[in-house]
Amino acid sequence: MNHTWVTVPVGSPFPLENLPYGVFTPAGGGARVGVAIGAHVLDLAAVLADDTFAHGSLNPFMAQGRARWQEVRAAVVRLLTDEAHRPDVEPHLHRLDAVELGMPFEPADYVDFYASEHHAANIGRMFRPGSDPLTPQWKHLPIGYHGRAGTLVPSGTPVVRPSGQQRPSGEGALPGFGPSVRLDIEAEVGFVVGTPSALGTPVPVDDFREHVFGVTLVNDWSARDIQNWEYVPLGPFLGKSFATSVGHWVVPLEALEEARVAPPAREHELRPYLVEKEDWGLDLTLEVRLNGHLVATLPFAAMYWTPAQMLAHMTVNGASLRTGDFYASGTVSGPGEDQRGSLMELSWGGAEPVELPDGTVRTFLEDGDEVTITATAPGAGGARIGFGPVTGRILPAA
Structure with a gap:
């Protein structure tokens, strides 16, 4: 995997090789889906222009199936590794210590x-x-x-x-x-x-x-x-x-x-x-x-x-x-x-x-x-x- 232009602290659990999903609420905003990278969380609805991620649950995205999961992961990697995307992506990185984290999905059974x-x-x-x-x-x-x-x-x-x-x-x-x-x-x-x-x-x-x-x-x-x-x-x-x-x-x-x-x-x-x-x-x-x-x-x-x-x-x-x-x-x-x-x-x-x-x-x-x-x-x-x-x-x- 390529190197990311995002600064990832040494020993961070969230390097580029991870990219876990969660739900976060930024100050003054609503709950939405993001991906953790280093000390930040990336707002997926904003950078992918996809309202699937503009809700406080992973369920709508998860329901789309594995092909879509792979497609989104590949897109996030491109955004975080290609410097050409940095000006558009960087404004949508939120510090983890400045957001509220919630339940990542709506439990069924x-x-x-x-x-x-x-x-x-x-x-x-x-x-x-x-x-x-x-x-x-x-x-x-x-x-x-x-x-x-x-x-x-x-x-x-x-x-x-x-x-x-x-x-x-x-x-x-x-x-x-x-x-x-x-x-x-x-x-x-x-x-x-x-x-x-x-x-x-x-x-x-x-x-x-x-x-x-x-x-x-x-x-x-x-x-x-x-x-x-x-x-x-x-x-x-x-x-x-x-x-x-x-x-x-x-x-x-x-x-x-x-x-x-x-x-x-x-x-x-x-x-x-x-x-x-x-x-x-x-x-x-x-x-x-x-x-x-x-x-x-x-x-x-x-x-x-x-x-x-x-x-x-x-x-x-x-x-x-x-x-x-x-x-x-x-x-x-x-x-x-x-x-x-x-x-x-x-x-x-x-x-x-x-x-x-x-x-x-x-x-x-x-x-x-x-x-x-x-x-x-x-x-x-x-x-x-x-x-x-x-x-x-x-x-x-x-």
Whole structure:
């Protein structure tokens, strides 16, 4: 890729090789779609003379399909690399610190998966000691649950501590009720659907790039005590649905070609609909910070199920896709003790408190705590690209 005439600070997550999409509101203006480059965001409606981008959502653009996505990316690269365009383009670059960032897309449906073998095994060891940590179907299909799209919120939105029922303290006692005392994080990666599919028609695993527009970061906040009481027999509900934070920037799949890797080796044969001709494991490195302190570094390449397999499984029964559908990977965890993407794992269910560099100790989140998740990936030409942070601060229960 050519060099850009825009000044890109050293170490910026948004070099020319990235060009993630987001929604921004300039001072005195309305929300619109832009592309991040260095410390700026480019107003696409203005430089492309296309009203598709003059709205506060990526959905109209995503619905146009992959050929249009490629065309726009190529046009933006030309505008940012050819000095001849500079006089016309430069006035439409807005400093990121001078605009307000919002939710990049309008969510349709939301599905959350459970795709990390290390995370699933850790949870299994805690809850089912002495037995197989993985359930029998785990390596045959990507397990997931249907979440609540209405509580997807953009990065920076405060998270109010949820209240709900909790497991009774003893036999014959009523369930407890009150604010969650085991409030947790789940560091995840999310995938945004652009092109819809017809009801009754499964999406083949190798059509992943025809439907998924891009990738963002996710914190699927979890109230473990509420979840523990409610999840048998039907799974996550109120322990998850109070808030899920989504990053401001959606990195297009084309920016992640250099990040593609083979997933972990399979121990047995997969059903044909889950067999990929192309590898869609992704070599992303996530970092989790609690109150500014690094507590975990997570290897997304270790995820057992790939996003293409998740999409194929999500539609194999004929479920349709809509523009704005969103699905997340589930907690990203690796084999090391510092590679666990939730406090449930980092503190081993509260039995091993996490000591922070400032002397404070955490098992689960306290009011006022702020969690920030970032990620980087290899980009074209040896560049390192980033996703921008997803953050949230815990507020006391209502």
